[in-house]
Structures are given as C-alpha cells and as structure tokens.
Amino acid sequence: MATALDQTMAQKRRTLGAAVLANQTFWVLLAVVLACIFLSFATDSFATSKNLYNITRNATFVAIIALGMTLVIITGGIDLSVGSVLCLCSMVLAVVMHSGYSIEVGIAASVATALLIGAFNGLLIAYVGFPPFVVTLGMLSIARSLAMVASNNTVVFQFGPDHDKLLALGGGAWLFGIANPVIYMIALTLLTGFVLRWTRLGRYIYAIGGNEQAATATGIPVRPIKVGVYMISALSAGVAGIVQTGWLGAVTTNIGAGMELQVIAATVIGGANLAGGTGTALGALVGAALIEVIRNSLGLLGINAFWQGTFIGGATILAVLFDRIRNFRQSE
Amino acid sequence: MATLEITNISKHFGAIQAVSDVSLSLEAGQVLGLMGDNGAGKSTLVKMIAGNYRPSQGTIRLNGSEIVLHRPIEARQHGIEIVHQDLALCNNLSAAANVFLGRELRRGFGPLRVLDYKAMYRRAGEIFRELRSETRPRDLVRQMSGGQRQAVAIARTMISEAKIVLMDEPTAAISVRQVAEVLHLIRGLRDRGIAVVLISHRMPDVFDVADRVVVMRRGRKVADKPISQTSPEEVTGLITGAIERG
Numbered sequence A: 001m002a003t004a005l006d007q008t009m010a011q012k013r014r015t016l017g018a019a020v021l022a023n024q025t026f027w028v029l030l031a032v033v034l035a036c037i038f039l040s041f042a043t044d045s046f047a048t049s050k051n052l053y054n055i056t057r058n059a060t061f062v063a064i065i066a067l068g069m070t071l072v073i074i075t076g077g078i079d080l081s082v083g084s085v086l087c088l089c090s091m092v093l094a095v096v097m098h099s100g101y102s103i104e105v106g107i108a109a110s111v112a113t114a115l116l117i118g119a120f121n122g123l124l125i126a127y128v129g130f131p132p133f134v135v136t137l138g139m140l141s142i143a144r145s146l147a148m149v150a151s152n153n154t155v156v157f158q159f160g161p162d163h164d165k166l167l168a169l170g171g172g173a174w175l176f177g178i179a180n181p182v183i184y185m186i187a188l189t190l191l192t193g194f195v196l197r198w199t200r201l202g203r204y205i206y207a208i209g210g211n212e213q214a215a216t217a218t219g220i221p222v223r224p225i226k227v228g229v230y231m232i233s234a235l236s237a238g239v240a241g242i243v244q245t246g247w248l249g250a251v252t253t254n255i256g257a258g259m260e261l262q263v264i265a266a267t268v269i270g271g272a273n274l275a276g277g278t279g280t281a282l283g284a285l286v287g288a289a290l291i292e293v294i295r296n297s298l299g300l301l302g303i304n305a306f307w308q309g310t311f312i313g314g315a316t317i318l319a320v321l322f323d324r325i326r327n328f329r330q331s332e
Numbered sequence B: 001m002a003t004l005e006i007t008n009i010s011k012h013f014g015a016i017q018a019v020s021d022v023s024l025s026l027e028a029g030q031v032l033g034l035m036g037d038n039g040a041g042k043s044t045l046v047k048m049i050a051g052n053y054r055p056s057q058g059t060i061r062l063n064g065s066e067i068v069l070h071r072p073i074e075a076r077q078h079g080i081e082i083v084h085q086d087l088a089l090c091n092n093l094s095a096a097a098n099v100f101l102g103r104e105l106r107r108g109f110g111p112l113r114v115l116d117y118k119a120m121y122r123r124a125g126e127i128f129r130e131l132r133s134e135t136r137p138r139d140l141v142r143q144m145s146g147g148q149r150q151a152v153a154i155a156r157t158m159i160s161e162a163k164i165v166l167m168d169e170p171t172a173a174i175s176v177r178q179v180a181e182v183l184h185l186i187r188g189l190r191d192r193g194i195a196v197v198l199i200s201h202r203m204p205d206v207f208d209v210a211d212r213v214v215v216m217r218r219g220r221k222v223a224d225k226p227i228s229q230t231s232p233e234e235v236t237g238l239i240t241g242a243i244e245r246g
Helices: A002-012 A016-021 A024-042 A049-074 A082-098 A103-126 A132-151 A160-171 A180-198 A200-210 A212-217 A222-248 A259-269 A281-300 A305-331 B042-049 B072-077 B095-099 B117-130 B146-158 B176-191 B203-209 B232-240
Strands: B004-013 B016-026 B031-036 B057-062 B065-067 B080-083 B164-168 B195-199 B212-217 B220-226
Touching: A024 A281, A024 A305, A049 A082, A049 A180, A049 A200, A049 A222, A049 A259, A049 A281, A082 A103, A082 A132, A082 A160, A082 A222, A082 A259, A103 A132, A103 A160, A103 A222, A160 A180, A160 A222, A180 A200, A180 A222, A180 A281, A200 A212, A200 A222, A212 A222, A259 A281, A259 A305, A281 A305, B004 B042, B016 B042, B016 B057, B016 B220, B031 B042, B031 B176, B031 B203, B031 B232, B042 B164, B042 B195, B072 B080, B080 B146, B095 B117, B095 B146, B117 B146, B146 B164, B146 B176, B176 B195, B176 B203, B195 B203, B203 B232, B212 B232, B220 B232
Parallel strands: B031 B195, B031 B212, B080 B164, B164 B195
Antiparallel strands: B004 B016, B004 B057, B057 B065, B212 B220
C-alpha cells in the first residue's frame, strides 16, 4: 500500500519543464527576449550599447517601485500613492540638500518621509479597516500637494555642497559600466526575492493574500505585516525618487505623475494577481522590462508616441488573459 | 485519568444562556460524537475548550490539572487543536506550507534562518502517509479535493503533540466518497491515542466512527452514552426533545 502510494506521488509530481511552462514570468521574459531579437534586426539603433544602457536605466525606476508594489498586491492590497510619494521624497531630498545639508541628511529625511507615509497608509488599512484603494488614493493627492508646498512649486536643480555626490549616486556607473540605478535594482530584486521565498515574513505575506482569516487564526501577526508592506512600498518609491533625482539632476513637482499605473501594470504583467496571493520579485522586474522595451521600440520603429498607451495597456490585458486561460484549463 | 475533564461548565452571553452546567470527560484514544440541533450549544462548548471563549463558570482539566485559557494559542500550547468548519486553509500555498503555517521549520541560525522546505515537505509527507491520505505535500491546496483539504487541516494538528483534536462539522460540505476518507482520518487520530471531539449533524458518521455520543439540547447535556447502547432513533429523539433524557 505504502509503495503504491509513493509511486503515484512520484508520477504525479510536476516535472520542472511543466512548471516553467505554466509560469507567466517565463512567457513575459520570452516576449521580452523575442522583442529584443526582432528589434536588433529591424532597427540599427536598438542593439547599440547606448540604447541598451538607456533601456535598462529607464526600466529601473518602475521596477524598483514594482518590487514594493508586488508585496502589497500579494497581500491583496494596492498602493496608488507611489507616484506622488516618489515626487514628495525627491522634493524633500532636494529641498533639504538645497538648503545646505549633506547628502546623508537629505537621504535620511527622504527615507523618513517615505516610511512615515507608508506607516500612515498601513495603519489606516490594517487597524482601522479602510479599503487600501481609498487610503492610497487620498495619499496620492496629499503627497503631491505636500511636494508643491515644500518647494513652492518650483524646480530644484541645485543640491548644495553635496551636489556632485548626488549626481554620481544616480547618474554614475561605478561597476563595469553598468548604470548605478540598474545595480540598485538588481540588488533590491534579489533581496525581495529572497525575503519572499526563504523567510517566514515572505511566507506570511502570501498567506495573508491567500486567506487573511486563516492567517489570523494560525497566529500570524497579520496587522503589523500589512503595515510593513505599505511601508516597504512607500520606501521603494522613496528610493526610486532619490536615485531618479540623482539621475535627472533636477526635481519638478510633476515627476512620477501617473507612474502608479505603470508600476501596477508591470506588476500584473509579471504575474501578480490583484486578488492577492500570487506574485514574484522577478515577475515585477520582467514586467517593468517589457513595458520599457515596448516604449523604446515604438520610438525606434518610428511609430507615433501617442500609440504607447495602447500597446502597454494591450500587453497588460494580454498578460491577464493568459492567466485566465491557464486557470480555465486547471479547473477543468 | 481522563485526558479532558470538564466540570459544571456554563457560558452566557448577556442574558442568553448558551451552555448550562455541562460536565463530561474524555479518554485518550476515544472519539466523542457531539450532537444537537442548531443553537444547542455544541459550538460554544467546543470554543471554550479551544480557548475562543472563557467559561462563565466551571473548570476544564487536562490530564488532571486545571487549565485556564485566554486565547486559542494557549489551548494549542496545551495540545488542544481545533479543525474549523471552513478549514482555514490558504489556497495559494502548498499542502506542506499550510500544514506548517505559523510554525514553519527553519534552518541556519541567528538572523540568517531560512525556511527549511525539504524538512517540511518530508515531515508533511510522513504525516499524510500516517493518515493514509493521498495528499502530496507540494500540491497547491487550490487543486485539492474536499477530502484532501480535510487531510491538510487534520495534518496541521499532528505536527505538534496534540492530545485533543476538536472537529467542527468536518463532513458537512463534501461528497460521499470524501466523507469516508475523513472518517478514515479520524480513526487514524484515534489509533495514535488522540482524543477526538466530533461535532456533527450526520447520524451515520457519528455511529460509524464514535465510541460515545453526547447529545445537547438548549445548552444542557441530555445524554452521554456508549454508541453500543443507543440507536440513531434514540439520538434523534434526544436531539428534537421527543425523548426527554437518555
């Protein structure tokens, strides 16, 4: 009896190949690779080191925030405030440095702002029971308004004594000529992936998204973890803001406008489910890459930039469509 | 000595008397069928044993020593496990992940401790084999049958040294074949010397697997007898009140 059981168990265990084919991230990655191959033949300018440098760097800001967003979405929440938080954190950094403080003080102030906003969102959602959509929609408005107040709606492009350090942080390429933001992105992806797969915190984040009542019943600290993921999401927006400030060399009050939608699109394309319970760090990265490749290629192929939204939106819907088809098959 | 001994326990919620003056005892390796109509006080009684409610009066003893439970986690620390009616599983996680939820095995030391997937898969596999259930540790709960899901919920009670397992309507919403599977699991628990309290509305299940049946009506215990000395007809009469006392 025992041996018969073991045999069926071995037979029915999914093979590695089948697992890869059932993985949305794999298909999106394939789409990115195929698009890149196609573009290298179809255009002269795609496969140049300058363009690849641009693509990788442009994708990073969306990707870094998508990592934080992935955690929120896995718990079954959403964070609409990230674009505005990016703007506010950039502005806090800029204003603090502009008034003569060092880069360390500027970054500390910026990170503290992000954590404070994340904690505010998280506490209202986890302890007061507000819907995440409403709280973060409110914060979308508040954070951008505060950025305007902080800067009096001006452009800041002088960052005091540590001006050059900040520009090097965001615009340099300290390692093998890879743009610094890309290195941060890779490091953060590895970190997020590690937490999700190998730690109890990661396991609990998935459990909360799968069945919040069950998670509570087994003694998982659901509320503190929910506050935590909104803090991480805001922090990821803050980090992206700091890096982007260094890269752009100037901060206006409209940076990051509408970025939350790109970030959510990247997360969903990468396999996260807005109903909660699924999503990966690699998925967020690959989703952000696909969006950037689409944007870049439209430009290179000479297609009117107005079409960008159609293509990105189409990719988002297509990704979810694949997911639906797969679930259909599984339930049959 | 009885594993579980409840003496003159009562619970009221404001003016409502949910359980009045119930005493019962349960031996290791015994399956107790707890029956009664809706609102008879079965769930309240079980929730007091599981630490969800504090009794208004009366005592609970475990292996002879009195215990006072403030929270479900304390009951669990005493070896009292409950399988909820809705099972409380995470569909998006594997069977093994659900079995160990909140009590994950880890390896390494200090801040560098990571989830020990291998050990959890292996241990969960052993438990499923002990339960003689065809549940695979790596499968997602989403893809499982009702009986397999029940096995996951029951396996969860077995990673600790459970002395008592409380089951709330485990056969309420599953197919006939799966019911047989669940009753099989209950016998598995009994054979390991675990005391089982089975709340059920289904007469055949109780008569199939239980050693004793306790009937409650309007918060009171109206019968407590070995299965061999009663019949489904008598129990039905006790539940409805057609028979006053057994």
